[in-house]
Every structure is written in C-alpha cells, then in structure tokens.
Amino acid sequence: MPDDANKTAAVLVIGDEILSGRTQDSNSHHIARFLAVLGIDLKEIRVVADSQAEIVAGLNALRRRYDLVFTTGGIGPTHDDITADAVAKAFDVGIGYHPEAYALLEARYAPGEFNDMRKRMARIPHGAALIKNTASVAPGFHIGNVYVMAGVPMVMRAMLEAIAPTLPRGTQMTAVTISAAIGEGSIAIGLAAIQEAHGDVAIGSYPFYHDGGPGTQLVARGRNPNTVERAAQEIEAMLKTHGVTPQRV
C-alpha cells in the first residue's frame, strides 16, 4: 500500500498519433516499469493532443499534484513539435537557444545542414537543465519537477537511463503473482476475506480466458515482503480448498 515517503509521479504523453489510433503508446508502460523498480509511485497517465492549450493544462494539473512528471513526445525539429514552447508557457518562463544544446546539435550536422528547423531542437525553456540523449543527440530537458523526453521509444529510453541516477528512490513494491484455472467469481468471497485481513497488502484479481476456460491471476503487492508473502500463502491455501493448483508466475 502507498508509503507516504515514496514519491508520486505522472506521465503526460503528447501525441495526436496515439489519440488517432495510428500508434500504440508503449512509452508509458516502459516508464511504469522503470518507476516501479525505483520505488516511485506512478499515479496517473494522461494522453493529450499536440495542442499548446492541452499540453499546458495537462502539465499544470499534473505537476502541481504529483512529485514528478514525465512527458514524452513533441521535441523534434518539425512544425508539429510544440512541447518545449508549451512547457515554457506552463512554467511562465521564456524560451530560447540553450548554448550547450545548440553546440551539441551544431557539431552533429555537416556545415550548412544545421538549418532553422533543426535549431528548434536547441530551444529550451529558461532555467531548464538538459537531459542527455545518447541515441540521437537532441537533448531532453528538466525543469522544476518535470522531465521532458522524446516520443521515439529508443530515444525516450536513453533519456530515462540518463536521468535514472538523479531520481529519488523509494521502497520498492514486492509483488507475488499467483495463477489458477478458476473464475474469479468462485474465489471472490475468500479473496475479500484475505484482503480484509491484510490492510498493508493490495490484492488484485485479473480474470483471463485460457483454452476456453476461465482463469484468474491474483496479485499481492506491498512494501513489506513478509506480509505480502503471508497474504500470498493464504491465497494459495484458499485456492486449494477450491480444488485448483495455484501456480506462482
């Protein structure tokens, strides 16, 4: 269960291509797994359009509510890359060429190739620090409690690795997942009783269909490995009373 000492986080995905159904977002799932390992509690994900008003509103709502916000998308060289300007507006700061970002990008291109659109990638809100991009040079940036990253998954992941050493650590969740070939409705009463007895463990029930028959994955999650293990063992014992063989997965 939530530990007040753990930092909270939100992800803001900026992308018409997700909302139109063209692309399936994988970045938020990657960030969710990444934060779980660090012991940072991801509380919310939002996907908004490539619209300055939407980005500003979403970012301001999330950065005021959560300790950390991670954005993906919209920091390339083309006309539809408007995230940096939207972030500057959300923070009510100016924006301009960042000397280090400019130099990095200038060094990357052949003479004459560093055109005005490419220079857009060096436009960074005032007061922001750069996030290193080992994949394709153009940096992300960090301002206040907001981390602004690329939308291309390979580049986003490189940026996440770059900021990892600087992020806070919390108590990592312990999770035990138990799978059984039984419908969740058959075990819901026993499961509710186990949940009732273990207030510091969150027990989730996720039905699935396998070979035409029902199955359920039961997940016990919490910060105390001992209480998670006790709850998991009670779930396994309860499943056996229903004549099924629980399997840890």
Place this chain on the structure above:
Amino acid sequence: MPDDANKTAAVLVIGDEILSGRTQDSNSHHIARFLAVLGIDLKEIRVVADSQAEIVAGLNALRRRYDLVFTTGGIGPTHDDITADAVAKAFDVGIGYHPEAYALLEARYAPGEFNDMRKRMARIPHGAALIKNTASVAPGFHIGNVYVMAGVPMVMRAMLEAIAPTLPRGTQMTAVTISAAIGEGSIAIGLAAIQEAHGDVAIGSYPFYHDGGPGTQLVARGRNPNTVERAAQEIEAMLKTHGVTPQRV
C-alpha cells in the same frame, strides 16, 4: 482538422495493474481505432488507480468536457472492482441490483453458485442502461454520456461492438502515410511550408530508425480527402527534391 460537428470523446482506464507496470494497456488503442472509424474525435486518455476518489474526479472532469466517455476496468465480482459504485457517486445517483442484470447472471450459474460477490456484477447505478456482454455475460452499462466497460480486452471489445450501432457517426478522417529514408530535420522546412499552405490538413512527422539510418513517416490527416491528397502529393514532390523515394504505407 477538427470538425465541430464531430463528437468528442475521452477514455478513462481504471487500473492499478497499468500504473504498476504489470500490464500494458491495449484497450485505449483499440478504442482509438474504433472511434476513428466512426468519425468520433478521441481527445484524451487517462489512466487512474483503483481508487474511488480518483475515478470520480477523473470521470467528472472528462464527462463534463467531452461528448462521450468510455471507461474500462473494475466491473468484476472481486473486492477491487469498484467502478460501478464510483460511477454512481460521480453521477450522484443510487446503486442496486439491476433486475435484468441479476436475472442474466443468476441464469448463468449453477444453483448455489450465484454468491454475494458474483451478485456485485448486477449492481448498476440507477438510471443506467445495460451494455450487452456476448463474451462472458456480466454486462457493462451506459449512464448519461458515459459507457462503462470491462477491462479484459476480449470482453471490452464485445461491449464496444454491442454499443457501436448506438453511437453517433461523424466525418471520418482520411489519412495518407508516406515513408521515406530521410531524417525529419532535413525536410522540416519544406514540411512546415506545406503545412502552412493546407490549414485543413494536419501534417504529422514521426521519425524512426531503420537499419541504423534515419527515416520519417509523414502523415497527412483531414476530413476532406481531396485536400489530404493534395497535401500528400506536395509532400511526395518535396521528398523527391531531397533525392529520396517516398513510399505510401
């Protein structure tokens, strides 16, 4: 570009399992593609935790802002399925056994198997209409402008098909996607000019990396197939001036 006559929509994904990184959400992508075909403009996706306060706040924000809201998750029989109660609270209505839902579920189970937890699936907010579930009986429901569906993808898809005939239709987007083996920075100036000349077409640029070299997918989207086609042809002509061969994909 947006057509005021088209309905707007949002998706609210309810699921600790998404935020913890355990599961990658695929429902919102499926809904995005489904709505695109109907000509309904998906404007926002939110993922929130299995928390009544979070569900109520998210749902009230979205249902007031958009014409239609689709929720997924949290309508099963177990203790962690709290969506129906949260929706009732958001709409400030009562909740109880829905006679038709109760009868459907009762008929499904052997005598004595329709226990109190399974009966939870018949609890529907007052004033809601059922959404048929051809996959696993337990229905979803529809109240005001909100459609409440299961989280299991197979079941969610069945519910989406069930409501499809009742949803409004709009002007479908036409999209032309052009792929070229060139970095987006090299064509950003030409692309911005084409965007400038075609206000009713949204041109998106999506870089990728292929065999170690840069590539870009350019997407022209709009409601008028003729202007989309003209913009696409200008993009192709522009790409050829850079010595690359555009491919429609």
